[in-house]
Amino acid sequence: EAQVTQNPRYLITVTGKKLTVTCSQNMNHEYMSWYRQDPGLGLRQIYYSMNVEVTDKGDVPEGYKVSRKEKRNFPLILESPSPNQTSLYFCASSSDRGRPAYEQYFGPGTRLTVT
Amino acid sequence: GNSVTQMEGPVTLSEEAFLTINCTYTATGYPSLFWYVQYPGEGLQLLLKATKADDKGSNKGFEATYRKETTSFHLEKGSVQVSDSAVYFCALIDNYGQNFVFGPGTRLSVLP
Numbered sequence: 001e002a003q004v005t006q007n008p009r010y011l012i013t014v015t016g017k018k019l020t021v022t023c024s025q026n027m028n029h030e031y032m033s034w035y036r037q038d039p040g041l042g043l044r045q046i047y048y049s050m051n052v053e054v055t056d057k058g059d060v061p062e063g064y065k066v067s068r069k070e071k072r073n074f075p076l077i078l079e080s081p082s083p084n085q086t087s088l089y090f091c092a093s094s095s096d097r098g099r100p101a102y103e104q105y106f107g108p109g110t111r112l113t114v115t
Numbered sequence: 116g117n118s119v120t121q122m123e124g125p126v127t128l129s130e131e132a133f134l135t136i137n138c139t140y141t142a143t144g145y146p147s148l149f150w151y152v153q154y155p156g157e158g159l160q161l162l163l164k165a166t167k168a169d170d171k172g173s174n175k176g177f178e179a180t181y182r183k184e185t186t187s188f189h190l191e192k193g194s195v196q197v198s199d200s201a202v203y204f205c206a207l208i209d210n211y212g213q214n215f216v217f218g219p220g221t222r223l224s225v226l227p
Contacts, residue, residue, distance in 0.1 A: 004158075033215065042119075042204060042219040043159070050213065058214065059116075090158055104215070106158035 002027045004107035006091050012113045013081060021076045021110050023091030031094045032074040033058070033104070034066065036087040043090065049074055081114045088112075117142040119218035121205050127224045128195055136190040136221045138179075138205035146207040148172075148181055148188040153202045153220070162190075162203070195225045 004025045013019055025032065033048040035058075045058030049068040063085055065077040074093075078085060088111050092104040122137040140146065147166045151159040163172030168183035177192045188205060205218040 035217075040219055043206075043217040045215055048213065048215075056213070059216075092159075103161045103164070104159075106160070108158050 002105070004091055004093055004105050006089075006107040006110050008110060009108065010111050012115065014115055015082055016080050019078050019081060019112075021078075021089060021091075021112070023074045023076065023107060024072050025074075025091075025093040025105070026072065027093060027095065027105065028071065029093035029095045029105075030071070031104075032068065033092045034064070034074070034076050035090045035092065036060065036085075037090060037109075038087050046076070046089075081112075083114050086112060086114050117146065117207060117209055117214070117216045119205050119207055119216055121203075121218035121221050123219075123221070125222040125224055127226065129226050130197055131194045132225075134190070134192040134195045134199075134223070136203055136205075136223070138188045138190065138218060140186050140188065140205070140207050142186075142207055142209060142216075144210040145183075146209055148179070149206040149208075150177070150179055150188070150190050151204040151206060151217075153204065155201070159204065195223070197225045197227050199223060200225045 007022045030051045034046040035043040037043050044060045047066040049055045091107040094104045118141045120139050149164045150162040152162045153159045163174045165172040165181035171180045179190045202220045202222045204220045208215050
């Protein structure tokens, strides 16, 4: 089954304790992306990757890091989490890289709480 | 930068009512436009898309037409069902196929 998986699904942590949220897709997609979803703000793009070893900042990259060492994986790293990073996080992937536009497949989400 | 504006919700309708959710955008060049739907507790799913002016995207009874002259992509459905209750997001991707921008979402509740 084609899917995007994220782990963990729920995480409660304390300020300053480094954490990683994993994302993996089994569709051989080139493009992967991380979003955060906050009430009233919709989804905002954190980072995206056009292919292995190619990453770029989205609209809200501060406080986050990513890496793309393999095509299937795109982990999101919070080196020193803060309470304002409490949010619902989604990973997404897609295959086509140009026009016509392409469909993003979303993971189930990771709900992060930083106290 | 690029942006997407949606009508504020929540929108509450009775079953079989007509639905319109307004979406307007600001973007340089010729973006592609999308509507995504998020059911409770789930990730987003693509509902429909349009890649150029005057294109009409349609799926599951929903429709939206890419109007470049009014920079709009309004979502419509002639007869909503209880199962359509969800949050709907309008989104665009720029010319270069890199940066996705989503609207804030509109929550729809359909009552039996």
